[in-house]
Amino acid sequence: MTVIDISSLETTLSSDQCIKCNICTASCPVAAVTDKFPGPKAVGPQMQRLRQPSAPSYDKSVDFCNGCGVCSLVCPHGVQIAEMNAVARAVQMDRDGVPLRNKMLGRPEPLGKIGTLTAPFSNLPLALPPLRWAMEKTIGIHRKAPFPSFTGKRFRKWFKSHAPENLIGRRKVVYFHGCSTNYYEPRVGKAVVKVLEHFGCKVSIAEQNCCGLPMQSNGEFDAARELAKSNIAKLMPYIRENYVIVGSSTSCTLALKHDYQNILGLQGRDVEMIAKNTFDIFEFLDDLFTEQTLNPQFRRIKDAVFYHPPCQQRSHFMGQPATKILRRIPGLSFEVSTADCCGVAGTYGLKAEKYQISRDIGETLFAQIDRHSPSRVLCDSETCRWWIEGHTDVESIHPIELIADALPR
Amino acid sequence: MADGKLLIVGAGLSGLFAGILAARADLDVTIVARGQGNLMLGTGTIDVHGYQGKARLEVPALGALDDDHPYHKLSDYALREAIELLREICRRRGNPMIGNLEKNLLLPTALGTSRPTTLAPISMVAGSLRDESPLWIARLNGFRDFFPQLMHNRLPQNIHIVDLALTAKEFRRDAYTTDLARMLDNFHKREQITNAWRKSILDYRKKTGEAVTRLGLPAILGLENPRVVLADVEDALECHVFEIPTLPPSVPGMRLYNLLRAEFLTLGGQLVLGPSVKGKISKYQRGSAVMKTANKTEKAIEADAILLASGGFGHHGLVANVDGSVTESVFDLPVDYLTDRHAWTAESYLDAHPYAKFGLRTNAQMQPINQNNKLQADNIWACGSILAGADRLSEGSREGISLSTAFTAVENIIQALS
Known part of the structure; x- marks a missing residue:
């Protein structure tokens, strides 16, 4: 596998397509709430001209981009603005060094391992105001930023003891559960396995590590590449045996599908094979129902929920397949969010200097949730769920949990 | 009620409105758009017919428009129904629209x-x-x-x-x-x-x-x-x-865009912003389409019917090439245009320009036809600003055309798929 020089990526070169229409700036959730970020157009294609290797740019405002990616989606001219900004941030971190705080936030896996072993005690420090205050002052993690709780029993452990419903399934799936499912929300993984097995899939979980996105968005491209390569090596044997990779975290799956090649610059047959064979759980189910002309029946669930498709989900270019499947549940009514971003954007909103920005971005979504007063908020990304719960007091679950609940008994 | 998959190319007013109507009829609808549509650049009003020459019209005078104008292809109720449907959605979603077709x-x-x-x-x-x-x-x-x-x-x-x-x-x-x-x-x-x-x-x-x-x-x-x-x-x-x-x-x-998008998504419609769509027409006159997905592979978009709401020159629906030809960007459908490059524009910038009327010619079902009125594909329809025969700017007619042609196209798609 080779790594190409990120400054020559198609991504960074697309700046020449910009006609300065400002559609991106009008849609940018960060520029909407703070003037510390001049907006995607200014920081992206405009600044890109000054970022040639011979003329390093010292504009630090790119660090205020939260990476939601909406700018690249709304651009009518194909400028890859968000990707361009991610690369520019990495170049800057490379030069200026990565803060300790970013290194911590970029490593959910070692934290998860220790935390899970020592739960429930490991949950205490995060609930203690003086300690949170000290954390903010020393390393810059905001004292009010909501964190999830360690569960004590890892998803992988549960999976190993679980008796599969379906050993001879026609479709072979290797489930990429990601760190959050393993350490914080095994319930999401259990729901995924239950649904996949119900619809006739043989489910395996490969050895896997963090997808690398937290490191990538905290500016550590080299370290993120190592994680990416390790995942590719662990997943390739499954691909060769005609498994497909299915994930329930839209950010992890986007890393596998898109970021490894287009942001981290990995090249070669393996990374392409991984990208082509990775699917979001709802994308996979929707394709499965179509292919096998399945018309799944669900139990009646009398409930009114609110669905927020997270920003990374939109960058999959797959629509909102969750809504197609939710619509099949009798009795369920749902409203879909039009907020482009909940604010937290992975680890962005946890940082002391960015917490308020993320909180302000979230207002649009929180107001919509308030207006519809749903029983629960559905969202496909873990960090968004924790952020939404932390600021609205409405329970937030992965939509697959509702599907699992609606399976006929 | 119909059953089937509809692909709409374009997320402007006509694409979103068509998406809502089709999703209400229980079609499985996917909108794919290369970036956000035209609504963010417009005024948020619905212009049906405002000018005749330089004169401001007190009442739309659709009868006075040329015979090949899109309005003349519609049933007598399409425009009225479309306006009422839009009005109902806007009112329910907190952005009431005032006015009527009488004045x-x-x-x-x-x-x-x-x-x-x-x-x-x-x-x-x-x-x-x-x-x-x-x-x-x-x-x-x-x-x-x-x-x-x-x-x-x-x-x-x-x-x-x-x-x-x-x-x-x-x-x-x-x-x-x-x-x-x-x-x-x-x-x-x-x-x-x-x-x-x-x-x-x-x-x-x-x-x-x-x-x-x-x-x-x-x-x-x-x-x-x-x-x-x-x-x-x-x-x-x-x-x-x-x-x-x-x-x-x-x-x-943006308000209009947001509320139409919310309505569409809540009906279970799929909205994919970002990729451009490429299509081809088989020798059996069936159109099919692919798009580039996040992993840079081309994915076939399953569709029983395809509706082009991809816009005019400003939105890549139509492309004016350096050799003086005009092409349609998804299927390369035949476009009505003047081959004499010098005849495209009028003398003065603010005059009505002939190029504004370039676009796709369709039959009354809103299906693209060529100059000999031959149907180009059995499963392709078109609506909105890609249609030939209207100078939306000079007539003050953009949104009226978008809504009424979207309405008519969806009506015919539903019939074709039933």
Whole structure:
């Protein structure tokens, strides 16, 4: 596998397509709430001209981009603005060094391992105001930023003891559960396995590590590449045996599908094979129902929920397949969010200097949730769920949990 | 009720509206659009037919349009039904539209002209120029995209300018309409801003002895909840308040986009923003399409029917090539255009230009045909600004065409798939 020089990526070169229409700036959730970020157009294609290797740019405002990616989606001219900004941030971190705080936030896996072993005690420090205050002052993690709780029993452990419903399934799936499912929300993984097995899939979980996105968005491209390569090596044997990779975290799956090649610059047959064979759980189910002309029946669930498709989900270019499947549940009514971003954007909103920005971005979504007063908020990304719960007091679950609940008994 | 998959290319007014109608009829609808559609660049009003030559029309005069105009392909109820359906969605989603097909509204533009339109958001109607009473227009200090002096100098009405302070802290970059709209969406900031404006209005009255009866503002009265913002501003200023559409980004256009998108998504419709769609037509006259997905592979988009709502020249639906040819960007369908490159434009920039009428020729079912009226594919339809025969700018007819042709196309798609 080779790594190409990120400054020559198609991504960074697309700046020449910009006609300065400002559609991106009008849609940018960060520029909407703070003037510390001049907006995607200014920081992206405009600044890109000054970022040639011979003329390093010292504009630090790119660090205020939260990476939601909406700018690249709304651009009518194909400028890859968000990707361009991610690369520019990495170049800057490379030069200026990565803060300790970013290194911590970029490593959910070692934290998860220790935390899970020592739960429930490991949950205490995060609930203690003086300690949170000290954390903010020393390393810059905001004292009010909501964190999830360690569960004590890892998803992988549960999976190993679980008796599969379906050993001879026609479709072979290797489930990429990601760190959050393993350490914080095994319930999401259990729901995924239950649904996949119900619809006739043989489910395996490969050895896997963090997808690398937290490191990538905290500016550590080299370290993120190592994680990416390790995942590719662990997943390739499954691909060769005609498994497909299915994930329930839209950010992890986007890393596998898109970021490894287009942001981290990995090249070669393996990374392409991984990208082509990775699917979001709802994308996979929707394709499965179509292919096998399945018309799944669900139990009646009398409930009114609110669905927020997270920003990374939109960058999959797959629509909102969750809504197609939710619509099949009798009795369920749902409203879909039009907020482009909940604010937290992975680890962005946890940082002391960015917490308020993320909180302000979230207002649009929180107001919509308030207006519809749903029983629960559905969202496909873990960090968004924790952020939404932390600021609205409405329970937030992965939509697959509702599907699992609606399976006929 | 029909059963089947519909792919719509384009997320402008016609694409989203068609998507909603088709999803309501239980079709499985996917919209794929290369970036956001035209609504953010428009005014947020629905123009059906506003001008005949240079004359402003009090009532749409569709009969006076050329025979090959898209309006003439429609059933007698398509336009009326489409307008009513849109009106119902807008009202239910908190952005009521005022007006009807019997008489055009006449509203002021930021450039100081009067503009006929059929439907306008409730936040614009107090600016009606049919009402001959004087207008006060706000000059917002620090906002660079709106110059009331233009209106004062050019409109025949009695127009006064009132200076209002933007209470927001100094912006370190240019403030856009969207910035101001978002501040007004926020309850606390709204209170601060309206208090400051109230003070300016009172000062103005003290100084001039004039009571402001209706006040025009650039269109910034909230993105999320315009009715509440309008009511609060009117309460605080004790006068009627109206919005005047501005340069893009257009806040009223974004409201329309947001509410149509929410309606579409809530019906289970799929919206994919970003990729461009490539299609081909088989020798059996069936169209099929692929798009590039996040992993850079081409994915076939399953579709029993395909609706092109991909727009005109400004939105890549039509492409003018350097060799002087005009092509349709998805299927390379035959386009009606003038081969003489010099005949495309008129003498003066502000005249009606012949190129504006270039586009796809369709039959009454909204299916593309060639110059010999031969159907190009059994499962392709088209609507909106890609259609030939209309000069939307000179006629003031863009949104009326988009809505009514989307309505007709979906009606025929449903029939074809039933």
